[in-house]
Amino acid sequence: METTSQAALLVKMTVAAWDTQNNYFTKLIDTLGNEQLQKEVAPGRNTGVYLLGHLVAVSDAMLPLLGWGDKLYPELEEVFIKNPDKATAVKPSVAELKEKLHTVNAKLSSHFHTATIDQWLDRHMAVSQEDFAKEPHRNRLNVLISRTNHMANHIGQLLLLK
Amino acid sequence: METTSQAALLVKMTVAAWDTQNNYFTKLIDTLGNEQLQKEVAPGRNTGVYLLGHLVAVSDAMLPLLGWGDKLYPELEEVFIKNPDKATAVKPSVAELKEKLHTVNAKLSSHFHTATIDQWLDRHMAVSQEDFAKEPHRNRLNVLISRTNHMANHIGQLLLLK
Numbered sequence: 098m099e100t101t102s103q104a105a106l107l108v109k110m111t112v113a114a115w116d117t118q119n120n121y122f123t124k125l126i127d128t129l130g131n132e133q134l135q136k137e138v139a140p141g142r143n144t145g146v147y148l149l150g151h152l153v154a155v156s157d158a159m160l161p162l163l164g165w166g167d168k169l170y171p172e173l174e175e176v177f178i179k180n181p182d183k184a185t186a187v188k189p190s191v192a193e194l195k196e197k198l199h200t201v202n203a204k205l206s207s208h209f210h211t212a213t214i215d216q217w218l219d220r221h222m223a224v225s226q227e228d229f230a231k232e233p234h235r236n237r238l239n240v241l242i243s244r245t246n247h248m249a250n251h252i253g254q255l256l257l258l259k
Numbered sequence: 260m261e262t263t264s265q266a267a268l269l270v271k272m273t274v275a276a277w278d279t280q281n282n283y284f285t286k287l288i289d290t291l292g293n294e295q296l297q298k299e300v301a302p303g304r305n306t307g308v309y310l311l312g313h314l315v316a317v318s319d320a321m322l323p324l325l326g327w328g329d330k331l332y333p334e335l336e337e338v339f340i341k342n343p344d345k346a347t348a349v350k351p352s353v354a355e356l357k358e359k360l361h362t363v364n365a366k367l368s369s370h371f372h373t374a375t376i377d378q379w380l381d382r383h384m385a386v387s388q389e390d391f392a393k394e395p396h397r398n399r400l401n402v403l404i405s406r407t408n409h410m411a412n413h414i415g416q417l418l419l420l421k
Contacts (some may be wrong), residue, residue, distance in 0.1 A: 103380060107269035110396050114404045139419045141299035218265060234272050242276045249408040253415030257301045 104214050111238055115245045119202065122152065122206055126198070129258050131191045138254040143182045145258050146191055148251050150177035153198045156205060159244060163237050164222050165208050170197050176216050212237070266376050273400055274371050277407045281364065284314065284414055288360070291420050293353045300416040305344045307420050308353055310413050312339035317358045319365060321406060325399050326384050327370050332359050374399070 126134070126149055134145030143151075154173035160166050168174075176185045180185035189197075217238040229235055288296070291411055296307030305313075316335035322328050330336075338347045349358075379400040382391035391397055 099349065103376060104265040104269060106380065106395060106398070107266060107273075110401050110404060111269075111273070114408060118408060139275075142419055214265060218268065233268060234275065238269070239272050242272060244278060244410060246280060246411040249411035249416035250418075253412035254419065256412075257304055257416065 108214055108238065111242060111245075114173070115209065115241055115248075116206075118245050118248045118252065119156075122248060122255075123198065123202070125252065125255055126191075126195060126214055129255070133258045134191050136258055138257045139216045143254070146188060146194065147177065147182040148255055149191065149198070150188060151196050152248060152251055153194055153201060154178050155244065155247065156198075159205060159240065160201075162221050162223060162240055163208070165204075169204065171199055173197070217241075225256050270379050270400060273404060273407075274398075275373065277410075278368075279402055280407050280414065281318075281408045284410060284417075285360065285364070287414065287417055288353075288357060291417070295420045296353050298420055300419045305416070307417055308350060309339065309344040310315055310417055311353065311356050311360070312350060314413055315339050315356055315363060315421070316409060317406065317409065319363045321367060321402065322363075324384050324402055325370070327366075331363055331366065335359070370404070379403075 129145060134149060137144050138148070148174060153170070154177040157168045157170050157173060158178070160168055173189075176188060201251050218233070218236045220226065221236060221240050224232070224235040291307060298309060299306050300310070312335060315332070319330045319335060320333050320340070322330055335351075337374040338350060380395070380398045382388065382397060383399050383402050386394070386397040
């Protein structure tokens with residue numbers, strides 16, 4: 098196999114792994130439904146709705162990190178990233194978070210499936226050109242790998258609500 | 260950047276993602292200790308020791324799946340993969356499972372860090388040559404991506420024991 102197609106295949110596999118986790122997450126949220134998502138995944142731990150909002154916020158934050166525009170819902174960061182579950186009494190509804198999830202996913206997907214290999218292997222926005230020259234693994238695709246594992250981590254917790 | 264180094268970088272990133280999860284898992288098991296690992300991650304769910312054994316068994320099973328020899332501990336499959344937690348009254352001790360984890364990790368690591376790009380992108384043992392010709396993503400590295408996400412999923416659950 099020639100090396101160009103090797104790199105293309107590797108990028109495709111990595112994007113497919115994100116899609117697998119992300120599609121599973123979306124289906125899981127639908128399966129669980131509103132009532133179960135209000136519960137804690139274990140006694141005293143995060144609720145399903147908090148983890149849903151957290152994952153929407155983290156996905157949304159990939160847009161500026163990957164240099165693909167501003168966050169669509171910057172207000173989610175305060176509630177679902179900067180603060181823990183119990184710190185905020187009023188949260189967006191499950192229906193609202195699901196709608197935001199779909200919108201963020203659509204925008205991310207349009208980039209994920211059109212970015213070239215060179216674009217994937219270019220630096221993300223949180224690393225300087227100087228550091229990137231020394232550490233070429235600090236690229237966009239590595240952000241996606243990291244976010245895929247982060248999502249899998251929380252899916253494991255959400256599964257406990259089933 | 261030339262394409263050969265692109266593929267090499269992509270393989271390196273994928274192996275590094277496994278190492279990150281796997282090292283985190285190993286440290287988490289040490290941090291939790293024997294007593295906490297006996298508990299269920301949520302009421303009525305798997306115990307920590309079951310998830311530990313499950314992850315050792317799944318890692319061990321990568322050896323034949325990747326064509327790198329037989330399983331070191333084939334007896335783990337019955338208890339930790341084929342059967343659920345509550346089906347088996349007597350399980351190996353945490354100390355024994357931790358020792359097996361270290362041995363399996365050492366063997367896997369020796370392969371992970373020496374395999375060439377072509378070896379990583381060759382088929383795994385559960386796909387036929389005919390199917391692999393049509394579906395080149397069914398390669399060894401894709402098994403590693405899948406197992407990394409599987410581990411992240413269970414780490415999310417083990418974290419609830421903290």
